[in-house]
Structures are given as C-alpha cells and as structure tokens.
Amino acid sequence: MVLTGADIFAEVLVEQGVETLFGYPGGAVLNLYDALYKYSGKIRHIMTAHEQGAAHAADGYARATGKTGVVLATSGPGATNLVTGIATAYMDSIPMVAITGNVGTSLIGRDSFQEVYIAGITMPITKHNFVVRKVDELADILRDAFRIAQTGRKGPVLVDIPKDVTGATAEFTPVKPQIPVYKTELDGQELARAAQVIGNARRPVIYFGGGVAASEAGEELYALAKKAEIPATYTMMAAGVLSYGDPLNLGLLGMHGCRTTNRAVNEADLVLAIGTRFSDRVALNTEKFAKNAAILQIDIDPSEVNKNVEVDYSLVGDVKQILQALLPLVKDAKHTEWMTQIQAWQAQDYRPKDDKYCIRPHQLIGKMCELAGPDALYVTDVGQHQMWATQYIRHVKPRSFLTSGGLGTMGFGYGAAIGAKLAVGESRPVIHITGDGSFHMNLNEACTAVSYELPVITVIFNNTVLGMVRQWQTAFYGKRYSSTDPHRKTNYVKLAEGFGAKGYHCETLDAFSAAFAEALKSKGPVWIECVIDKDEKVLPMIPAGGSIEDMIMD
Structure with a gap:
C-alpha cells in the first residue's frame, strides 16, 4: 500500500509495539503529529513541558519496563533540547529511539530557520545515527533503529527526518517485528577455566552493575552467589537486583559505599565483575582497587574489558546467557571463615544517629x-x-x-x-x-x-x-x-x-x-x-582518587 512518510512512521511504531510516545510538536514534525492524531487509538502521545523532560520520560519508561523508550521533537532547538536526555540514556545503556524532524532536504545546509545538524551533535552520545533522505528508506531505517537500541549493549539511537520526507509517499509493506536476539558465542574452555577460578577462591566477592539488570539476569546472579556462597556488592545502577537484607547482599560499593563492602573488595582474592564497567566512582584508585584479587570480568561490550582496570580473566557476551552456561560448572561451596569475617566488619559499620527533633x-x-x-x-x-x-x-x-x-x-x-x-x-x-x-x-x-x-x-x-x-x-x-x-x-x-x-x-x-x-x-x-539541615553529609565517603584507607566516616 502507498502511504505518506508520516503514516509510515506511525505504522512502524505500531509494528514495533510502541504504545506510549513522549514529545513536543513543532513545524518540522507537523506531518508526524498529524499522523499521530489519526493513530491516537493505538499510540498514546504524552506532551511534556520541555523536550528534555520528554527525553527523560522516555528514559524512565524504558528503565521501568525494559522496552525501548521513544521521544519525538521538532528541528533546531527542539532537537538540541533532547541532547542531555540522550546523553543520560547513553551513559547508562538505556534503549531509546529519539526521532527529530528537520527542515526540508532542499533547505539543509543553508542556515534555514530552526535548522541544526542534530546527527553531528549527538554522534558521540548515541549507538547510531540515521538521517533519512528518501521516503522509501524510512520504514527500514526506523526498524533498524529499534533493533540497534535493543541489541547487544543497549543504548539510544537517533533518527532525523526532513519534513519533505514525511510528506512524500512510498510503498509500505508491513513486517512482523522480530525480537532482537543477541547470541553469545560460548567457549567451553573459557567457561571451565572461569568455574575453576571461582572454585579455587577462598575470599570471593561478586561486584555487579547495571548490565545485570539490563540482561534480566538477577535470578542467575543470585543462584551463583548462593551456590558458591559468594557475597555480592553492587553499583548504583544495580540496586534492587539482590534483595535488601539478604545475608549475601553486602550493599553499595564505592565512593559512598559502606566500609565493609569496600574492605571486602580490598581483601578479596577473587572479584567477579559482572555487567559493570569499573567507573571512577567505584574504582576510585585503579592502582589500588582489589589489589589482592584476581579479577574475572563478564560483560557484553568487549571494549569495557581492560578499559579502566586490568583484569585477569574475561568472558564477553550477554550476562544472562553466560551465567546460565557457567552455573552448572560451578561447584557448591562454603566460605564460612570469609563470611564470619565480613559479619564482624558489618558490626562495626557506620550507622547514622536517629533524631526525634528534626528530619534525618x-x-x-x-x-x-x-x-x-x-x-x-x-x-x-x-x-x-x-x-x-x-x-x-x-x-x-x-x-x-x-x-x-x-x-x-x-x-x-x-x-x-x-x-x-x-x-x-x-x-x-x-x-x-x-x-x-x-x-x-x-x-x-x-x-x-x-x-x-x-x-x-x-x-x-x-x-x-x-x-x-x-x-x-x-x-x-x-x-x-x-x-x-x-x-x-x-x-x-x-x-x-x-x-x-x-x-x-x-x-x-x-x-x-x-x-x-x-x-x-x-x-x-x-x-x-x-x-533538612544544610550540614547533613553523605557518609561514608572516599575522596576521588582515594582508597579505603582514605575513607571519611564523620
């Protein structure tokens, strides 16, 4: 069937399972908004006060569901107002498709009203950028955007669509959407070696991050921790993957992590770094981080291996798939002496004092x-x-x-x-x-x-x-x-x-x-x-570039 670019845009959104779209209208996207009016029974459009708010809303929607968040903005300032929201999603590997309108193709490069090269502006903060030049390319480009956002290490993708493309017509063929599947190439020898390393450890610690949440690998991670009795600590992006109060949950690691957690990593003989990138708020001093431990890193992105901290072993691929393959190879274990030591440290951790006269x-x-x-x-x-x-x-x-x-x-x-x-x-x-x-x-x-x-x-x-x-x-x-x-x-x-x-x-x-x-x-x-009192502090605190020896407790 022959459709306008605007109707193709709406049809692909429906095809990709998009139910909620965040955005703000403007001249360059009027054709798209006209299509959304016709498709309002299938796609709910949420108009925010500001395009940055729309980008953050799409991001929050994606974080809460695991689905791809979608945001729409007009050209020029509408597009540039998305930049902070796109960068936020990029840094935290959140799947998002940002769609921007632009001036007509004949006006591009002429400093036209509300023209900006948004693809160039956002190139460093997206997984991929598309500029649509022909209406018959629009459907496949949008499909590719959704696929890229969800495949491998997730992240934002930008699609810039000139206004004349949204008004032109092309043949449209509906396609049944396929859920992107990332298949990890598993190496049996590497898995066996990793299982052996885990089995030989006497003071192991799991340190995990947002990649575990993105991969929906919480059950597998807990099964590993339980089977081999390995206490686990997490980054801010992974809060909630392990339940509060579980004996194996050490709590937050890093600059504002508790003393026990940082000390456990400092004294460990093995650190299993799973779905995490050794950021400077966790590995504050890369020379001293886990200095007594061998490090086994599991991550979907090969560029993260040895980027911030040199590791001894690595497994590259989807965290869930790797843990599923690794679990049967890991032997049941108990680390009684190590757990006893950790419990002794926990008894001495910093605890803020209650106060009935003010809000703490x-x-x-x-x-x-x-x-x-x-x-x-x-x-x-x-x-x-x-x-x-x-x-x-x-x-x-x-x-x-x-x-x-x-x-x-x-x-x-x-x-x-x-x-x-x-x-x-x-x-x-x-x-x-x-x-x-x-x-x-x-x-x-x-x-x-x-x-x-x-x-x-x-x-x-x-x-x-x-x-x-x-x-x-x-x-x-x-x-x-x-x-x-x-x-x-x-x-x-x-x-x-x-x-x-x-x-x-x-x-x-x-x-x-x-x-x-x-x-x-x-x-x-x-x-x-x-x-709140203006002198309230976040404690404990390790200064930037410091180590556990530099921890501030009061």
Missing part, C-alpha cells in the same frame, strides 16, 4: 519505605538525596530504582518519574526523590503530571543549598562556600497549588508520615517539602 535523611527514607511498601518504584535526581536513597532504600526488586548514574543529570527525576508512572500504571506507587537544587531544574514538568492526572509523589529534601557540592567544599576547600547557597525563597506548597498539584511542608518526621500517607491516596501529583 536515613529516618525519612526508612519511613518512606515503610509506608510505600515493597512494590514502590523510586526515581531520584542527582545529589546528596540520590546517595541517601541508594544507601537506605530497602531495595527488593529490579527496575524499582531509577537514577542517572553515568552522566549524573540534575533534573532527570521528574520526567523519568512521569515516564515510569505511565509504564507501571496504578499497580505501583511511584516516588520521586529530589533535592531543592535538582528540582528547580525541571519542576516545570509538574504541569505534565497534573494534565495527565499522574499520582507521582515528589519528596523534596530541602537543605536550601547545593548539598553535595557544599559537602566537597566543606571537606576539601576549607569551607569556602562559593555559589552553593542560591538563597531561594521558593514556597513549594504555593507553587504546587499553582500548578494544580497538592503541596505539604514538613519539619518533623511525624509531619512527613502524615503527609506521605495522604499522598499515597491522591489521584494526582503531590509535593512534600522536607526541611
């Missing part, structure tokens, strides 16, 4: 978890509140803690929470945890949550300063607080009401408990401002 972050998060229940999905912005959330949320499920890890994007949270809420619907509460600094970056997305009646609960940790930067200024810059106190007078209750949301102001834990309980019953968005 750990108590606030504990109360939040208690009231929200185990099915809650948490989304954070970036800063101190993010690290407190990582440390103290009682993580029990994968894809239940969404945060910007690699890029550290302030303003990520509200858009991502909106995307996550649209993904999970009424089945789960979605809690957006933010700081006053991060929240000011994209709080305009409140109008989106109100318009679509999304009961996202936003908890604002308001210490009136840029807390994480101020913490560094306290520790390393002689308390010279340069530009970390913005002196804002924002009244969050009135602002929430101005948007059409509910707002609460809390200065005690009891006040928060009451407000949060009410928020859980709300049919629309709620903001809860919690007053």
